[in-house]
Amino acid sequence: GAVVSQHPSRVICKSGTSVKIECRSLDFQATTMFWYRQFPKQSLMLMATSNEGSKATYEQGVEKDKFLINHASLTLSTLTVTSAHPEDSSFYICSARGVGRDEQYFGPGTRLTVT
Amino acid sequence: SQQGEEDPQALSIQEGENATMNCSYKTSINNLQWYRQNSGRGLVHLILIRSNEREKHSGRLRVTLDTSKKSSSLLITASRAADTASYFCATDQGSYIPTFGRGTSLIVHP
Numbered sequence: 596g597a598v599v600s601q602h603p604s605r606v607i608c609k610s611g612t613s614v615k616i617e618c619r620s621l622d623f624q625a626t627t628m629f630w631y632r633q634f635p636k637q638s639l640m641l642m643a644t645s646n647e648g649s650k651a652t653y654e655q656g657v658e659k660d661k662f663l664i665n666h667a668s669l670t671l672s673t674l675t676v677t678s679a680h681p682e683d684s685s686f687y688i689c690s691a692r693g694v695g696r697d698e699q700y701f702g703p704g705t706r707l708t709v710t
Numbered sequence: 711s712q713q714g715e716e717d718p719q720a721l722s723i724q725e726g727e728n729a730t731m732n733c734s735y736k737t738s739i740n741n742l743q744w745y746r747q748n749s750g751r752g753l754v755h756l757i758l759i760r761s762n763e764r765e766k767h768s769g770r771l772r773v774t775l776d777t778s779k780k781s782s783s784l785l786i787t788a789s790r791a792a793d794t795a796s797y798f799c800a801t802d803q804g805s806y807i808p809t810f811g812r813g814t815s816l817i818v819h820p
Contacts, residue, residue, distance in 0.1 A: 641809075688752055698755055699743070
């Protein structure tokens with residue numbers, strides 16, 4: 596149990612375009628989902644926390660107009676990178692926490708490359 | 711800012727040996743979690759230990775927590791080449807948002 600999927604696993608896009616990444620909890624309902632960004636050989640940096648049906652809470656330094664997060668249901672959250680630039684190239688990972696649970700379960704990550 | 715800091719940053723051992731990784735943190739916590747990440751992949755949840763617990767086991771994994779020293783350790787016994795990965799600790803200070811350290815890169819040589 597507690598499986599989280601992400602789609603796509605890899606995406607290459609051109610500068611200026613937008614990319615949407617989906618995060619789904621497959622076998623549990625996730626009241627809260629988290630989006631992280633990870634650079635090579637670095638730790639995970641929390642970008643934002645999203646609760647179903649409400650606006651996401653962004654960490655300091657993360658542009659909310661650039662990284663649009665939607666948590667439309669208890670099993671789906673999306674991250675849209677708008678007007679992507681090469682510096683947005685990174686590994687984006689989502690995680691989900693189930694109702695009444697402390698553990699977070701992570702998706703497999705999405706490798707974004709902006710050319 | 712990062713709460714947990716793993717030590718060592720890198721560890722290289724032979725198959726069959728035990729691997730010990732440490733995590734130190736700065737403020738009081740509700741729980742501490744250990745995760746494994748294979749290169750280019752997502753994180754796999756290993757163990758959650760609560761602040762009122764001192765030790766937990768899961769298969770070949772043993773986690774200890776010393777809240778007086780604000781530290782935790784992850785012991786992998788009888789390591790295998792498949793244990794090669796990065797290991798992260800993450801602390802929850804009550805906000806239910808784990809804060810990750812930089813991780814320990816473990817290489818197990820066959």
